Amino acid sequence: MGMPVQFAKFLWPLPWTLLGLVAGLAGLLTGGRARRRGPVIEFYGGAVARLLARIPNRPMAMTLGHVIVGTSAAALDTVRRHELVHVRQYERWGPAFVPVYLFYSVRLWLAGKNAYRDNPFEIEAYRES
Numbered sequence: 448m449g450m451p452v453q454f455a456k457f458l459w460p461l462p463w464t465l466l467g468l469v470a471g472l473a474g475l476l477t478g479g480r481a482r483r484r485g486p487v488i489e490f491y492g493g494a495v496a497r498l499l500a501r502i503p504n505r506p507m508a509m510t511l512g513h514v515i516v517g518t519s520a521a522a523l524d525t526v527r528r529h530e531l532v533h534v535r536q537y538e539r540w541g542p543a544f545v546p547v548y549l550f551y552s553v554r555l556w557l558a559g560k561n562a563y564r565d566n567p568f569e570i571e572a573y574r575e576s
């Protein structure tokens with residue numbers, strides 16, 4: 448893949464990546480840690496772990512563009528393959544990823560289905576991880 452394509456893949460989800468970096472910085476300022484793994488920066492612990500504990504279903508990790516935030520280093524090691532599928536989804540959908548993800552979740556919930564497990568983005572991530 449050429450440099451312009453790689454740059455576009457980085458730039459397209461940049462608004463969400465920046466949000467992830469802000470969350471990660473909050474984690475670092477409250478005792479969390481960071482590490483680079485492949486195409487992403489992972490943050491864990493500190494305020495990041497407390498934030499994830501407030502989300503329904505208490506996920507071990509969440510992807511924001513090219514940033515993955517997790518409760519702990521071990522949690523990130525466990526879910527990395529799944530979260531990297533979400534990174535690729537962000538690269539395809541760019542700024543629209545989160546609104547479309549939420550649209551599917553609400554539509555599924557209103558239909559009496561599981562807003563997380565039945566979400567097409569999650570189905571793809573579980574299938575490919």
